[in-house]
Amino acid sequence: ETGVTQTPRHLVMGMTNKKSLKCEQHLGHNAMYWYKQSAKKPLELMFVYSLEERVENNSVPSRFSPECPNSSHLFLHLHTLQPEDSALYLCASSQDLQPRPYEQYFGPGTRLTVT
Amino acid sequence: QKEVEQDPGPLSVPEGAIVSLNCTYSNSAFQYFMWYRQYSRKGPELLMYTYSSGNKEDGRFTAQVDKSSKYISLFIRDSQPSDSATYLCAMRETGGFKTIFGAGTRLFVKA
Numbered sequence: 001e002t003g004v005t006q007t008p009r010h011l012v013m014g015m016t017n018k019k020s021l022k023c024e025q026h027l028g029h030n031a032m033y034w035y036k037q038s039a040k041k042p043l044e045l046m047f048v049y050s051l052e053e054r055v056e057n058n059s060v061p062s063r064f065s066p067e068c069p070n071s072s073h074l075f076l077h078l079h080t081l082q083p084e085d086s087a088l089y090l091c092a093s094s095q096d097l098q099p100r101p102y103e104q105y106f107g108p109g110t111r112l113t114v115t
Numbered sequence: 116q117k118e119v120e121q122d123p124g125p126l127s128v129p130e131g132a133i134v135s136l137n138c139t140y141s142n143s144a145f146q147y148f149m150w151y152r153q154y155s156r157k158g159p160e161l162l163m164y165t166y167s168s169g170n171k172e173d174g175r176f177t178a179q180v181d182k183s184s185k186y187i188s189l190f191i192r193d194s195q196p197s198d199s200a201t202y203l204c205a206m207r208e209t210g211g212f213k214t215i216f217g218a219g220t221r222l223f224v225k226a
Contacts, residue, residue: 004158031212040123043159043203043216056213090158097212103149104214106158 002026004107006091012113015081021110023074023091031097032074033104034066037088049074050097081114088112118142121204121217130226134191138204138217141185145206145215148180150189153201153219162202163189194224 004025013019025032034046048056049068063085065077074091088111092104121138128134136150146167151159163178165171171178177190187206191198203219 040218042117042119042121042218045213048212050212092158098210103161103164106160108156108158 004091004093004105006089006107006110008110009108010111010113012115013078013081014115015083017081018077018079020078021076021089021091021112023076023107025072025074025091025093025105025107027093027095027105029093029095029105030071031094032068032071033092033094034074034076035090035092037090037109043090047076048097055097078112081112083114086112086114116141118215119204119206119217122220123218125221125223127223127225128194130194130196130224132194132224134194134198134222134224136189136191136202136204136220136222138187139185140187140206140215142206142208142215143182143185144208144211146209147207148178148187149205149207149214150176150178151203151205151216153203155200159203196224196226198222199224 007022031050036044046060047066052068067075088109090109091107094104119140149164150162152162153159165178168180168182175192179188201219201221204217205214207214
């Protein structure tokens, strides 16, 4: 595996379910990110981790809970979601929080549908 | 007012056309300007980046930044069907770690 991988690629869940999204980076990077991408809206930064410590929680509802057990893995735990949470969830990594040339490497995303 | 404004399109052009994609922004502290390309069912990938004002060229792609007007552009020369994708502009302050993205412009290049 190379780059940034995400599983599952597609997820359909009911509002009462609990599920988790997984991200793994094989680049030796120190910073990892969760973004939400909705149609015709800018990417929304949700969480930022640097060396396994959370450095940003961008006013995200508590039904989204991140976990970073080590610098290669990032999880997003989901529970009691709402239909408006349906979106593409992208994981990204970068060498450091302030890398040059500020490149983030993205995974392919998990397409989440909440019914 | 959004920090970054980008017309979502879609923009449809014939093969070989020159494509112009643009973003405006409101935060004068932005110093790093990036363009990402996102193919269908893939994550965004960095296409080009520039620091402060000026032009940068890479093959068929040219990125321009006009800080006085708070306006950035990406030009694609001799566009190809393989250029069909969503193009997202992105910006960051010096010393900051948050990248602010535009909504993305969907581009279709017809053969």
